[in-house]
Amino acid sequence: MDIKSVLFSGVGGQGIILASAILAKCAFKKGLMVKESELHGMAQRGGSVVSHVRFGNEVFSPLIPKGGADFLVALEELEGLRNSYYLKPSGIVILSTKKIIPQTADPSLNPYPEDAEKRLCADGFQVRTIDSFAIAKEIGNLKVENVILVGALSSYLDFPMELWEQAISDSVPPKTVQINIEAFNKGREITVNI
Amino acid sequence: MTNAEITKKELLSGNDAIGRGAIEAGISIATSYPGTPATEILQYIAANFSGKAEWAINEKVALETAIGASYAGKRVICSMKHVGLNVAADPLMTSAYLGIKGGLLLVVADDPGAYSSQNEQDSRIFARFANIPCLEPADSQEAKDMAIAALDLSEKMELPVMLRTLTRVSHALSPVSICEPRKENSLLLEKNPERLLAVPSNVVRLHKALNNKQLELKKWAADSGLNKSFKTGNKRGIIACGITYMYARETKGDFDFLKISAYPFSDDLIKDFVTGLEEVWVLEEGEPVVEEIARKYHPAIKGKLSGHLSDVGELGPDALAEALGQATPKKTVDATLLKRPPVLCTGCSHRELYKSLKAASPSFTTGDIGCYTLGAMPPLNAMDTCLCMGASISKAAGMSQAGATRIAAVIGDSTFLHTGVPALISAVYNRANILVIIMDNSSTAMTGHQPTPLTGITAKGAEGGKVSLEDLCRGCGVTSLEVIDPINHEQTEKLIKEKLDSDGVNVIISRRPCILIKKR
Numbered sequence: 001m002d003i004k005s006v007l008f009s010g011v012g013g014q015g016i017i018l019a020s021a022i023l024a025k026c027a028f029k030k031g032l033m034v035k036e037s038e039l040h041g042m043a044q045r046g047g048s049v050v051s052h053v054r055f056g057n058e059v060f061s062p063l064i065p066k067g068g069a070d071f072l073v074a075l076e077e078l079e080g081l082r083n084s085y086y087l088k089p090s091g092i093v094i095l096s097t098k099k100i101i102p103q104t105a106d107p108s109l110n111p112y113p114e115d116a117e118k119r120l121c122a123d124g125f126q127v128r129t130i131d132s133f134a135i136a137k138e139i140g141n142l143k144v145e146n147v148i149l150v151g152a153l154s155s156y157l158d159f160p161m162e163l164w165e166q167a168i169s170d171s172v173p174p175k176t177v178q179i180n181i182e183a184f185n186k187g188r189e190i191t192v193n194i
Numbered sequence: 195m196t197n198a199e200i201t202k203k204e205l206l207s208g209n210d211a212i213g214r215g216a217i218e219a220g221i222s223i224a225t226s227y228p229g230t231p232a233t234e235i236l237q238y239i240a241a242n243f244s245g246k247a248e249w250a251i252n253e254k255v256a257l258e259t260a261i262g263a264s265y266a267g268k269r270v271i272c273s274m275k276h277v278g279l280n281v282a283a284d285p286l287m288t289s290a291y292l293g294i295k296g297g298l299l300l301v302v303a304d305d306p307g308a309y310s311s312q313n314e315q316d317s318r319i320f321a322r323f324a325n326i327p328c329l330e331p332a333d334s335q336e337a338k339d340m341a342i343a344a345l346d347l348s349e350k351m352e353l354p355v356m357l358r359t360l361t362r363v364s365h366a367l368s369p370v371s372i373c374e375p376r377k378e379n380s381l382l383l384e385k386n387p388e389r390l391l392a393v394p395s396n397v398v399r400l401h402k403a404l405n406n407k408q409l410e411l412k413k414w415a416a417d418s419g420l421n422k423s424f425k426t427g428n429k430r431g432i433i434a435c436g437i438t439y440m441y442a443r444e445t446k447g448d449f450d451f452l453k454i455s456a457y458p459f460s461d462d463l464i465k466d467f468v469t470g471l472e473e474v475w476v477l478e479e480g481e482p483v484v485e486e487i488a489r490k491y492h493p494a495i496k497g498k499l500s501g502h503l504s505d506v507g508e509l510g511p512d513a514l515a516e517a518l519g520q521a522t523p524k525k526t527v528d529a530t531l532l533k534r535p536p537v538l539c540t541g542c543s544h545r546e547l548y549k550s551l552k553a554a555s556p557s558f559t560t561g562d563i564g565c566y567t568l569g570a571m572p573p574l575n576a577m578d579t580c581l582c583m584g585a586s587i588s589k590a591a592g593m594s595q596a597g598a599t600r601i602a603a604v605i606g607d608s609t610f611l612h613t614g615v616p617a618l619i620s621a622v623y624n625r626a627n628i629l630v631i632i633m634d635n636s637s638t639a640m641t642g643h644q645p646t647p648l649t650g651i652t653a654k655g656a657e658g659g660k661v662s663l664e665d666l667c668r669g670c671g672v673t674s675l676e677v678i679d680p681i682n683h684e685q686t687e688k689l690i691k692e693k694l695d696s697d698g699v700n701v702i703i704s705r706r707p708c709i710l711i712k713k714r
Contacts, residue, residue: 110532
C-alpha cells in the first residue's frame, strides 16, 4: 500500500503520544512498515504537541512532509487549526470539540478562535467533529478522550478490530484495557457509517 | 562477531534500539546523565538488563566511569545529550590518546532545531576534534546495528566510538529485529603506565599513535558498507548523512544517492560519487561538515555553505523539496493563531517560589537549566539569564565581583549537583555576595523524573547511597542556610528580601516535591 500519514495534535498532557503509539502498533501488527515521531522534554510541558505516524509497504521519513498528511487527529480545536497545513488538499480532520485556552493567553489581544470547524471546512478539508469530552464523561474516565479519537479514525483504516484491541492492550496500563477498548468502540461507532 | 539468530521484531524508538544494541553487544555497564533527547537510552537498559545501569552526577563523571570500566576490560555504553559532551569533553579528548580496552560506546544525541536544548551544536565535529570514529544511524534498526558495530570497532581500534543520534532518530519508532545478547567480557584489570598515564613523557607519542589510527579508521569505514553509493546514471545527486537520507528518498525526481553513516571516511568516497554529476546536494543536520569536503571535488555543490539550504534550525523532510521549488502546500502555519508555549504545570512549586522572588525584586536573577527555566517566560518573567548547566551560581558571583548587589541565582536540585557545587565553593572562597536559591523538587523533573542522589534511589529503582543537600551546602562553607516551603509566600518573601541585602553566600533551599510525582 502507499504511505498513509496521520498527524496527531493537541496539548501536552492530553495523551498524544499514547494515541499515536496505538496506531503505530496496530499498523506494525498488520505487517506494515511503520515510522512514528514524537517530541519529549521541554517541548511537551503544557505546550502544543504533535506526533507523526506513517505506515505502508515502504516508509522512509518518520516526519510527514508539509501538505502530506491524509488525516489530522486533533484532540483540541486550536491545535487542529494550527496544524492543518500538514494536510493534503481535501484531507480528513477528526476534530475534538474540546477547547483549552492557553494559560499565557491575553484574550483581549488575540481571542481564542470560536470557528475552528468552519475555517477547516473553508480550506477544503473534510471535518468530522467529535465531542470526546462528553463521551469520556459518559464512560466515566476523562483520560480516554485520546483513545475515543483513535476509534473515530479507525473507521477510515483497514485494520481488523482484533489488531486494534491488541495494540490498545499493549499500550495502556493493564487495569484500564477494558475502559480504553470501550472508549475506542464509542469513537468508532460515530464514524462507522462513513 | 555475529549475534545469535533473530528472535522477534519489535517497534522501538531509536533510543530504545541503541540500548538494545548495547545489551546485545554484551555490555556490562551503562552510564548517563538525563538530557533530552538522550534520556531513554539508559532507562531502557536499566529496565531490560540485569547488569549495572547508573545515573552519574554529570556527563564528565558518566564518561570517566565508563572509561574506568573499559580499562577493567568490560564493554560499556555512556549516553548523553549533545551539550552534555561539552561537560565530558575533558575525559573524551585525552581518552582518545590513551585508548581504551573493553569496547566504549559514547552515544551523543543532538537536537537540531533546539526543541529541548540551549543550542544546536553538531557532535560530529567533536568526534573529528577528538579523532575518534562516529557512526550516524537513520532509523531504529540502524541505531541498534550501529551500536553493536561501534562497540566492536571500539574494541578493535582501542578507541571510544561515538554514535551520533538526533531527536528524529532517538524519538522515532520503527521496527527492529531483536537478537540474543552476547556474553560479557571477563574482568581484566592490567597496569600499563606507558599507555594509561597522560603525562608529558607519554603524550606526544600517544598523539602520534592516535593519528596513525586514522588511516585504518577510514579503511574500516570503506569496508563496513555503512557509506553506500547508489549510482544509477542520473544527472543530479544527493549526499545525505544519517536521517536526511530518509528525507532524500522521498524527494520527487531522479537522483543518485550517497548515504553517509560512518566518519571519518576517505575523500575518495565523495570524489567518486560527484564525478560525472551535474548538480550535487549535500543534506546534513547540523553543520556543513560533509559539504565542506564535497566542495573540494565539485564546483556546483548545493547545501548550507552555498546558501541553498538554511544553515540554522532543523532541515527536516521539507528543506530539499522547498529548495527545489517542489513544495506543494499552498498553506503554512497560521502565524496569527494564539500561541501555546510550554508552561509550568498547574500546582508547580517553582511558580510559588517565583512569586515570592519577584515580590522581593532582586536586581538580577541568574537562572539555570530545567523545568524552572520556564519561569523566565511571561507572565512570571522571573529569570534574566540562562546559559548552561550550573552557570547560575557562577554568573551571579561574577556580577557580584563586578560590583552589582542584590543578585539572586536560582538552580534546581539535580542541576546543583551536576555542576552547581563547584560554583558554590568558588563563590564562598572568593567572597561573593549572592543569594542562591536551590529549588529542590526531589526529582530531575524536566527529563521525566529521574531519581537523584538526594533521593537515594538508583536508576534501577534500588536503594543507593543518599546525599544530604543541607550537609553538602554547609560543607561548602556557605554564610547561611535556610530551608523553606515555597507555598508559605509571606515567610519566603521576607527571607529572600533579608538575604538579598546580606553579605556572603546565602543559600535558601526551597523544598516542595514536583506536583507530578505527588499525583502518582
